[in-house]
Amino acid sequence: MAAQALPAPALALVVLAAWQALCMTVYQGKGYLLPSPLEVASAASDHAGLLAAAALTTLREAVLGYALAALFGIALAAAMSQARLLERCLYPYAVLLQTVPVVAVAPLIVLWSGYNERSVVLIALIMALFPIVNNTLLGLRSTPRQLLELFALHRVGRWRTFIRLRLPAALPHVMAGLRISAGLSVIGAIVGEFIIGAGNSAGGLGVQIVFAQGRMDTALLFAEVIAATVLGFGLFAAASGAGRVLLRRWHESAH
Numbered sequence: 322m323a324a325q326a327l328p329a330p331a332l333a334l335v336v337l338a339a340w341q342a343l344c345m346t347v348y349q350g351k352g353y354l355l356p357s358p359l360e361v362a363s364a365a366s367d368h369a370g371l372l373a374a375a376a377l378t379t380l381r382e383a384v385l386g387y388a389l390a391a392l393f394g395i396a397l398a399a400a401m402s403q404a405r406l407l408e409r410c411l412y413p414y415a416v417l418l419q420t421v422p423v424v425a426v427a428p429l430i431v432l433w434s435g436y437n438e439r440s441v442v443l444i445a446l447i448m449a450l451f452p453i454v455n456n457t458l459l460g461l462r463s464t465p466r467q468l469l470e471l472f473a474l475h476r477v478g479r480w481r482t483f484i485r486l487r488l489p490a491a492l493p494h495v496m497a498g499l500r501i502s503a504g505l506s507v508i509g510a511i512v513g514e515f516i517i518g519a520g521n522s523a524g525g526l527g528v529q530i531v532f533a534q535g536r537m538d539t540a541l542l543f544a545e546v547i548a549a550t551v552l553g554f555g556l557f558a559a560a561s562g563a564g565r566v567l568l569r570r571w572h573e574s575a576h
Contacts, residue, residue: 337358340355340357340358341357341358341359343355344356344357344358345357352539352540353537353539354539355539356539356540356543360540361540361543361544361547362544363540364538364540364541364543364544365541365544365547365548368541368544371529372526372529372544372545372548375524375525375526375528375529375545375548376525376526376548376549376552378438378524378525378526379507379510379511379514379525379526379527379549379552380552380556381438382438382441382442382445382510382513382514382525383445383506383507383509383510383552383556384506384556385442385445386441386442386443386444386445386446386448386449386506386509386510387445387446387449387502387503387506387556389442389446390445390446390448390449390450390453390502390506391449391453391499391502393446393450394449394450394451394453394454394457394498394502395453395457395495397411397415397454398453398454398455398457398458398461399457399461399483399488401454401458402458402461402462402487403479403483408458412454412458415450415451415454415455416451418447418450418451419451423444423447423448423509423512424512426444426447427440427444427512427513427515427516428516430443430444430447430513431513431516431517436517437517440513440516440517441509441510441513441514441517441525442510442513443513444509444510444512444513444516445506445507445509445510445513446506446509447509448502448505448506448508448509448512449502449503449505449506449509450502452498452501452502452505453495453498453499453502454498455498456494456495456497456498456501457491457494457495457498459491459494460490460491460492460493460494460495461487461488461491461494463490463491463494464486464487464490464491465490468486468490469482469486472485472486492567492568493564493568496560496563496564496567496568497564499560499563499564500557500560500561500564502560503553503556503557503559503560504553504554504556504557506556507549507552507553507556508553510525510527511525511526511527511530511549512527513527514526514527514528514531515527515528515530515531526545526548526549526552527549529541529545530542530545530546530549533545
């Protein structure tokens with residue numbers, strides 16, 4: 322176990338060493354462009370309260386958007402898996418949500434919904450929705466034909482077949498979509514905060530990043546970006562852990 326966990330921390334140390342070396346050579350005396358790891362750590366320590374409050378705000382917005390995306394995405398995929406006509410009608414619009422740049426759509430969402438957390442949650446929902454819909458639909462469409470025929474042979478109804486066979490068989494795909502969307506929900510929350518935070522000094526990490534950039538406080542800016550990265554990784558890890566708990570007894574992807 323120790324040997325498996327060693328490469329990631331080792332790589333992190335190499336990156337920190339290279340970062341410090343750049344600050345001492347190419348960017349020496351140019352902390353406004355690239356602050357050293359120690360300067361970033363000092364800025365994080367000096368503004369710990371601000372970072373914690375902003376991270377909690379962003380986490381709340383991202384989790385709300387993520388939960389709504391999971392609810393609507395799984396329900397939408399389940400409905401489309403039961404009717405080809407419904408899939409042909411709705412799936413192109415689900416793809417459209419993924420292909421339209423969120424940065425371009427976000428100002429419209431804020432204009433319609435207001436400069437508030439509701440807009441941020443909606444943007445996070447849009448960012449997180451498609452992977453859940455796509456992976457869940459793929460899983461529901463990939464049920465082994467032999468098992469479907471076995472259920473039909475025993476005259477199991479369509480609803481019971483869905484609950485007892487199709488949905489459990491699709492669970493690995495569902496969890497894959499949820500893992501992808503976990504990080505995307507944080508990205509959506511940050512993008513939403515960029516838009517709504519233009520005139521507000523309080524708010525999540527996206528708002529604080531905008532203000533740190535305006536003050537040219539690069540060390541704090543780096544600290545806030547790292548905090549946002551850790552937040553996204555934490556949600557991804559939580560979704561991965563939930564997947565391992567649900568799948569570890571019967572699916573090889575959890576081992």
